Amino acid sequence: MPEVEAAAEVEGGVAEVAAEEATPEDEPGEAEPESGQLAEREGQHGDAGGQHGDGEGQLADGEGQLADADGQEAEAEQDGEDAELVALQSRMPDLTEPAALESALEALLLVVDSPASEESLAEAVEQPVDRVTEAFKTMSARFTEHGSGIDLRRVGEGWRFFTRDTYAPFVEKLLLDGQRSKLTRAALETLAVIAYRQPVTRARVAAVRGVNVDGVIRTLLARGLIEETGTDPETGGNLYVTTELFLERLGLPSLNDLPPIAPLLPEVDAIDDI
Template sequence: MQHVSDAAQLSTDAEPPLSASIEAILLVVDEPIDEVTLAQVLETPRDQIAATLRGLAQDYDDAGRGFELRSVAGGWRLYTRPECAAVVERFVLDGQQAKLTQAALETLAVVAYRQPVSRARVSAVRGVNCDGVMRTLTTRGLVEEAGVDTESGATLYRTSSYFLERLGMKSLADLPPLAQYLPELDEMDSESMTPSSGLQTPAETSGLSAGEDGHEQNG
């Protein structure tokens, strides 16, 4: 009996496989976790961590699992597969509206393509005051402050790492080539400029669909 007890204790104390340890961490993180952090926590060389992550991603793809492992925003995180989006949306939303409005999508697109940019510049592009929408995007963590314009003293804004995470992109270089639809910065001075067409596209393709609160308002 003593031998059985000792064996059970050894089994409990044994370190789990590296892949299992990484999976366990991935299941509890609320943002992409980088390879350096994983290497430090698991006391394992970064190269080995990277190889294991790539192996796990390939295993999930080969098995056709309902989730996938992506490298986004400088780290790794588990995501549900795009083909399962409709099912997940029904489960999460349960009929409730939790999406961005058309105004919020257009404003977010302007910030994404012209960052760092001030609220006044964004309003000039869209032809309407965007202060309220900018506050909504900032509150939701999609947009963040990026310093102050040295000439005007206006606060500048940029998209956040959470924005990249939501779109499943590694960097802004992955944005669709839609910059030609936006006026140049030196053309943004007029407060009466009309909104550019198609500005909502990059956000829509990411799942940030129209319908969420982000009501356009002054001030």
């Protein structure tokens, strides 16, 4: 009997070992939670990807709205500029009318420093050159007929307003009243350039001095110290020379008796290179 019990114990131990070895394969329930967790994480990752896609879509929508706003603003600005241009054009006079064209030409001549050509003025008023030429002739004749103090003359290749000689004494009185005692430094320098380089144009005098000399030239003309003597064949500008009064005021018999300072001034031919 002891042998039978021993055999039974051996069989029981073998069965227990077999049961222990089979347990890992026969317990799928423990692996299932791990698979579920993996699936859950994959689902969460998918949700995050979807949210990221939604964010990119919202960003694209925002950029599109911003582009639309910029386009609307640019369109509004263009509409405003067009409206201003239309309003300006509506206020401009109709230069196809002779009176309006003459008024426009008068305004232009008041701001030029030298005779203005018919071509440049025609371009400014956007009218044919022939119309501008005819308008100037009409204006000049009207000023003369009415005895106007303004004299419109064609000088060289252009037109310019001048003071009519009849009223020169009044102009002289206005410009020179209380100023006859002495000339300004600017006037003396301008007079020196004319004296030593005469005949010379206003533009070349200005080139030597490096400043505008229109006002000074008018003063010297009004005082009788210089005068016009024809026009420059190249530029059409008026040429200026000194007068007998100039020599009288300096106490000189002729220009040959001027002090020898001419070498200090550049030659007329070289003035254009300054």
